Amino acid sequence: MKKYNIPVEAALEVIGGKWKVVILCHLIKDKRRTGELKRLMPGITQKMLTQQLRELEEDGVILREVYNQVPPRVEYSLTEYGWSLKGILDSLCAWGEQHIEKTYPNKEEVLIQTEELEQV
Amino acid sequence: MKKYNIPVEAALEVIGGKWKVVILCHLIKDKRRTGELKRLMPGITQKMLTQQLRELEEDGVILREVYNQVPPRVEYSLTEYGWSLKGILDSLCAWGEQHIEKTYPNKEEVLIQTEELEQV
DNA sequence: TAATGTAGGCACTAAAAAGTAACAAATGAA
DNA sequence: TTCATTTGTTACTTTTTAGTGCCTACATTA
Numbered sequence: 657m658k659k660y661n662i663p664v665e666a667a668l669e670v671i672g673g674k675w676k677v678v679i680l681c682h683l684i685k686d687k688r689r690t691g692e693l694k695r696l697m698p699g700i701t702q703k704m705l706t707q708q709l710r711e712l713e714e715d716g717v718i719l720r721e722v723y724n725q726v727p728p729r730v731e732y733s734l735t736e737y738g739w740s741l742k743g744i745l746d747s748l749c750a751w752g753e754q755h756i757e758k759t760y761p762n763k764e765e766v767l768i769q770t771e772e773l774e775q776v
Numbered sequence: 777m778k779k780y781n782i783p784v785e786a787a788l789e790v791i792g793g794k795w796k797v798v799i800l801c802h803l804i805k806d807k808r809r810t811g812e813l814k815r816l817m818p819g820i821t822q823k824m825l826t827q828q829l830r831e832l833e834e835d836g837v838i839l840r841e842v843y844n845q846v847p848p849r850v851e852y853s854l855t856e857y858g859w860s861l862k863g864i865l866d867s868l869c870a871w872g873e874q875h876i877e878k879t880y881p882n883k884e885e886v887l888i889q890t891e892e893l894e895q896v
Numbered sequence: 897t898a899a900t901g902t903a904g905g906c907a908c909t910a911a912a913a914a915g916t917a918a919c920a921a922a923t924g925a926a
Numbered sequence: 927t928t929c930a931t932t933t934g935t936t937a938c939t940t941t942t943t944a945g946t947g948c949c950t951a952c953a954t955t956a
Contacts (some may be wrong), residue, residue, distance in 0.1 A: 657886050661818060664801050667872035681784050690903055698781060701945060706904060726953040727902035744871060747864045752787035768779050821915060826934060846923040847932035884935055
């Protein structure tokens, strides 16, 4: 059984790493298909995406729904437990925004513009 | 210049990684000397501790104060900017606690008891 | 018949993060 | 004189994390 020195380490085990918070921030806005997530996160590879999604699913914060179609359709969404992270995710997003503004006064240089067609 | 797809990535760059949130959670309670931090985080090595502290300092969230003594005395504390992370750190700690309770009903097995002499 | 689209597996390689161990510096104490 | 103390550095090695390329499945469409 995993041992922690302080409780916050348990939270980091669930949402730590390079991608999980980003994935969750997308899923907090809407449920998403695998391909949508990939487009929303241009830097991630299929392998990493699947891997991170599996771990989030195991930890009970996201739900994976498979529709029996061809070609396959898989949708990811937050579970009720996942929604308990909303406060953290929101403040992280807000802090990131103001940190960018503080660090790079002309913020348009820093944010990569992605045309999120699905979001229109 | 670093580019982000979404602003939250900027936050992760500052507090991401295995140790930074833990360090900040300790500093939110009190200013700490290097050795105290090391004792509070039994898993960390001197190298990682220094490295993470340097990065946090560069990002402006902690302050490093050197007292001209022998043997040396160095104290770390949150800067005002660092305090803007308090909300995030608090909710992360709280979420971690309840996650442990949910996952391991007898939580005493999971938390390593450290006698934090400095805290008495 | 052959290409398309979607989600994902697997083996292998590359890169990043973290750990190890030895060393430094300066003063007071044994 | 030699050791302990405290913080930190550096070179090197190991471990972890991430990336690449290739493969599958199968109904639909061209």
